[in-house]
Amino acid sequence: MDAQNKKAFFTGSGIPVKEVYTAEDAKSLNLEKDIGLPGQEPYLRGIYSSMYRQKLWTIRQFTGFGTPAETNARFKYEYEQGATGFSIAFDSVTENGFNPDNPEVAYDVGTGGVNVCTLKDMEEMFFDLPIDKLTTAVIASPFPACPLSAMYFALAEKRGINLQMLDGTTQNDLLLFTVCCNSPGTIPPRHLIRLCVDLVEWCAQNTPKWHPVSFASYNYRENGLNAYQELGLLFANAIAYIEEELKRNRLKIDDFAPVLSFHLAAHNDFLEEIAKFRAARRMWHKLARERYGAQNPKSLMLRFHVQTSGSTLTYQQPLNNLIRVAYQVLAAALGGAQSVHANSYDEGICLPTEQGILLSLRTQQVAQHETGVTNVADPLGGAYYLEWLTNEVEKHSWDYLKKIEDEGGLVKAVESGWVHREAVVAMNEYQKQIQNGMRKVVGANCFESEEEPHQVPLFRPNKEALQIQKAKLAQIKNERDNEVVSQILQELRQVTEKGGNVMPVVLRAVKAYASLGEICDVWREMYGTWEIPFGKIA
Amino acid sequence: MDNKNIKVMMAKPGVDGHWRGAMIVSMALRDAGMEVIYLGNQTPQVIVESALQEDVNVIGLSILAAGHMELVTEVVNLLQEKKVKNVLLVVGGTIPREDIPRLKQIGVHEVFPPGSKVEKIIKFIAENAHNS
Numbered sequence: 001m002d003a004q005n006k007k008a009f010f011t012g013s014g015i016p017v018k019e020v021y022t023a024e025d026a027k028s029l030n031l032e033k034d035i036g037l038p039g040q041e042p043y044l045r046g047i048y049s050s051m052y053r054q055k056l057w058t059i060r061q062f063t064g065f066g067t068p069a070e071t072n073a074r075f076k077y078e079y080e081q082g083a084t085g086f087s088i089a090f091d092s093v094t095e096n097g098f099n100p101d102n103p104e105v106a107y108d109v110g111t112g113g114v115n116v117c118t119l120k121d122m123e124e125m126f127f128d129l130p131i132d133k134l135t136t137a138v139i140a141s142p143f144p145a146c147p148l149s150a151m152y153f154a155l156a157e158k159r160g161i162n163l164q165m166l167d168g169t170t171q172n173d174l175l176l177f178t179v180c181c182n183s184p185g186t187i188p189p190r191h192l193i194r195l196c197v198d199l200v201e202w203c204a205q206n207t208p209k210w211h212p213v214s215f216a217s218y219n220y221r222e223n224g225l226n227a228y229q230e231l232g233l234l235f236a237n238a239i240a241y242i243e244e245e246l247k248r249n250r251l252k253i254d255d256f257a258p259v260l261s262f263h264l265a266a267h268n269d270f271l272e273e274i275a276k277f278r279a280a281r282r283m284w285h286k287l288a289r290e291r292y293g294a295q296n297p298k299s300l301m302l303r304f305h306v307q308t309s310g311s312t313l314t315y316q317q318p319l320n321n322l323i324r325v326a327y328q329v330l331a332a333a334l335g336g337a338q339s340v341h342a343n344s345y346d347e348g349i350c351l352p353t354e355q356g357i358l359l360s361l362r363t364q365q366v367a368q369h370e371t372g373v374t375n376v377a378d379p380l381g382g383a384y385y386l387e388w389l390t391n392e393v394e395k396h397s398w399d400y401l402k403k404i405e406d407e408g409g410l411v412k413a414v415e416s417g418w419v420h421r422e423a424v425v426a427m428n429e430y431q432k433q434i435q436n437g438m439r440k441v442v443g444a445n446c447f448e449s450e451e452e453p454h455q456v457p458l459f460r461p462n463k464e465a466l467q468i469q470k471a472k473l474a475q476i477k478n479e480r481d482n483e484v485v486s487q488i489l490q491e492l493r494q495v496t497e498k499g500g501n502v503m504p505v506v507l508r509a510v511k512a513y514a515s516l517g518e519i520c521d522v523w524r525e526m527y528g529t530w531e532i533p534f535g536k537i538a
Numbered sequence: 539m540d541n542k543n544i545k546v547m548m549a550k551p552g553v554d555g556h557w558r559g560a561m562i563v564s565m566a567l568r569d570a571g572m573e574v575i576y577l578g579n580q581t582p583q584v585i586v587e588s589a590l591q592e593d594v595n596v597i598g599l600s601i602l603a604a605g606h607m608e609l610v611t612e613v614v615n616l617l618q619e620k621k622v623k624n625v626l627l628v629v630g631g632t633i634p635r636e637d638i639p640r641l642k643q644i645g646v647h648e649v650f651p652p653g654s655k656v657e658k659i660i661k662f663i664a665e666n667a668h669n670s
Contacts, residue, residue: 092554092603104581107612108552112603181555184579223558311558315632315652348652349634351604424561431562435656444653458634461604532557534576538565 012269013226015392021384029387034282038336038377042285044278044390045378046336047301052374056084057332058339059364060137060305064089064114065351066462067469068125071114075129077354081361085339087137088125089113090148095177096185097144097520100469110465112351117469117517118476119510122151123158132161135339136168137214137305141177142196143186145170146502147519149199150510153207169211169261169305170203172196173219174237174410178532179419180219187523188530189414195502195523197244202503204256211261211303213241218307221265224427227276228393230265232400233410233419234280235287238262240410242292253292257299264337266328267309272393273328275386277335278378279394280304306332307341313348317443318456321345326363333373334380340364350459417536424537473515480513488512492522541571544667546596549577549585551609559630559652560600566656567663572596582609586616589625595667601631607640614645626667630654 009017018025029035036042039049048054061078063086064071075086091113093105099117100109109115116122126136131152140148149170156166174196177183186192196213203212217234225233238260245251264280266273284302288294308328313321322345332340342363344356352360368374380386407413414420433439440446488509495505509519548564550557557578564574575592577585589597601609610629617625629641630650638649648662 092552095555096553098553105553107605107608108554108603111605112554177555182550182557182579183555184553349632424565427558427562428565431566431656441653445655452635458636531578534557534578538561538568538576 011227011272011389012267013228013272013393013396015272015389015396017389021388023384025388026384029391035381035387041289041300042282043301044282045381047281047303049377051336051377052333052368056368056374057337058085058135059083059361060085060087060135060339060341061357061360062087062089062139062307062341063352063357064091065459066110066114066465068114068116068121070462070465072125072127072129074354074357075125078357078361079129079134081358082365083361085135085137086129087341088116088139090140091115092181094144094148094516095141095181096183097516097524098185099473099515099517100466101473102517106466109469111461115465115469116148116151117473117515118513119151119154120472120476120513122155126155131156131159132165138168138170140171141181141183141186142172142174142192143177143183143523144516144520145172146195146199146506147510147516149212150503150507154507154511163207165209166207167209169214170199171216171263172199172213173216173263174240175233175414175419176216176219178414178530179423180216180223182532184529184531185520185524186530187527189411191523191527193240193244193411197241198501198503200241200256200259201245201248201251202501204251204259208259211259214261214263214305216263218263218265220423221267222309222311223423224311224430225423226426227267227269227272228396229400229422229426231276231280231283231393231397232404234262234264235283235397235401236404236410236413238284239287243409253288253294254296254299257288257292257294258296262302262304264304264306265309266306266332268312268324268328270327270331271386272389273331274335274380275389275393277304277306277332277337278386278390279397281336282390283394283397303338305339305341306335306337308332308343310343310347313343313345314441314444315348317449317453318345318349319454320443321348322359322363325360326367329363329367330371330373333367336378346456346459349456351461353457353459355457417533420532420537476513476515484512485509485514485518489514489518489522492519493526496523496526541664542573544572544596544663545575545592545594546572546598546663547575547577547585547589547592547594548598548600549588550579550600551582551585551613552601552603552605553579554601554603554605555579556602559602560598563598563600563630563656563659566660570660570664572663582612582616585613586620586622590620590622594625596626596628596663599627599629601629601633604632606631606633606637610641610646611644617645624668626663628659628663630659
């Protein structure tokens with residue numbers, strides 16, 4: 001077999017590993033200071049003392065397609081099947097802050113996610129769903145994050161829900177649509193960070209249970225970067241937000257650090273991923289405590305969502321993906337995640353079918369209720385290899401973070417194209433490893449089949465979505481008070497110019513049924529648009 | 539045919555921004571000696587106009603958000619409208635198997651779904667870039 005011919009062995013991120021690990025490898029660790037107990041500093045072993053005995057991780061499937069009404073039906077299906085939270089996948093039109101009636105985006109309306117343009121869409125999407133009892137993740141890129149979050153907050157207010165009690169998350173990650181995805185509609189990163197932090201600042205004061213940012217290293221990883229690059233960028237991003245808020249002199253670290261949250265990837269190397277989740281908690285504790293002087297335990301705890309790695313799924317022999325996802329979910333559980341999205345096995349082919357979603361839910365439910373891993377907090381803690389690897393991932397991650405800081409910090413590293421170049425090098429290397437067989441992909445570069453062994457059902461997006469969304473917007477523009485809307489948009493321009501927090505005006509705008517495109521146009525007119533500097537990076 | 543004489547334009551029609559696949563293929567084609575213009579996200583209109591201006595032999599479209607039938611149809615129609623001939627049209631991305639013959643029927647020369655071997659893509663383009 002190939003394995004026995006290999007001269008050296010590496011983790012998925014290229015860290016060399018020995019044949020066996022012993023007490024010798026973990027001897028530099030101070031059991032009390034470096035490892036501790038779950039629920040205690042440095043939180044390496046988890047943020048709660050009894051972990052999943054106290055509360056199982058939230059089953060939160062990233063979902064959205066077509067019209068808000070169709071997504072509503074899918075959410076209801078998931079809820080009936082035992083999902084305990086929602087996560088909205090918007091189409092790229094919404095993520096770019098465009099309206100569906102923009103002729104340049106016609107073919108993307110409702111295709112890769114749900115189209116949302118006004119408060120009316122948010123109302124339709126959550127019709128008959130108890131948003132006071134469930135938590136929702138608004139997976140919005142930073143540019144439309146303020147208006148899309150505001151739509152959800154406005155919906156809650158209309159239902160008489162106290163915003164102080166409203167629980168959920170907005171993605172609002174600076175890198176999401178400046179690095180991970182190209183976004184023709186967004187504004188330059190140096191201005192974008194201001195909107196990102198406006199949402200953080202406003203939520204810290206008005207919606208204390210809401211997480212206004214979920215730093216999404218999941219998406220950096222999906223662009224080919226490895227586990228320690230993932231963590232280095234994750235914390236560089238968090239630092240950029242913290243510095244932006246602190247320089248405003250409005251809030252102190254403990255006023256807003258408790259609402260920050262994180263979204264990590266579960267890739268293929270099972271033990272390295274568990275080590276990474278543990279390392280991430282210890283790193284965050286150190287950063288918050290030592291660099292920023294945070295005192296509140298909630299500021300020191302890294303809360304995170306895990307998404308299994310879409311890029312590891314194959315188009316070939318798609319049923320194999322069920323097995324990949326199950327291992328990745330198990331890694332998330334053993335790593336102490338607070339919520340998990342299990343990818344659907346059919347994602348290499350199409351948007352998830354109902355069958356795909358059901359199997360994703362069941363994968364998580366089997367892990368929670370049958371495997372026994374929820375009985376004990378950090379069950380792998382103390383294993384020689386795992387503790388050694390946790391240290392190793394952490395060490396590499398600090399080094400990578402230092403590299404980013406040497407580039408002048410994250411925002412500069414994005415605008416200059418440095419982060420993109422790192423991703424290009426990594427994705428190219430990853431691809432070469434698949435080509436030369438160093439990296440095995442079952443069904444794609446080994447154990448291939450001439451014919452597909454099994455047929456799987458296919459999901460087709462609704463072709464009517466574009467017309468439905470356009471007609472709805474036209475009707476809203478007819479029915480709303482357009483004078484009030486333009487007056488509020490004028491105010492938005494002024495408050496943006498003056499450097500005030502934009503959220504109160506954005507909330508008023510969405511309540512008056514201003515559309516996403518109109519709100520984002522205010523900022524595009526002020527700052528212009530920005531795209532990935534592809535010319536400089538490849 | 540010498541790969542140096544092959545000029546490729548790689549584009550993502552529409553606003554879906556997932557660029558990893560298009561970038562990897564672009565770099566592989568460049569490594570194989572071809573000239574590659576990475577256009578990024580553009581409307582079908584701009585893609586066809588740029589292809590004309592740059593006088594490319596190959597247009598590569600990367601589509602991952604399910605709008606492939608509509609987007610490719612529009613590109614094909616524009617190519618016909620502008621009487622562009624001799625351009626090899628290849629499509630990559632999350633294209634369900636049953637859509638591959640449908641795309642070929644409207645004028646796409648080859649479709650490379652996820653997991654396609656890069657060597658295969660290079661070979662196909664090298665062999666067909668000047669025969670389309």
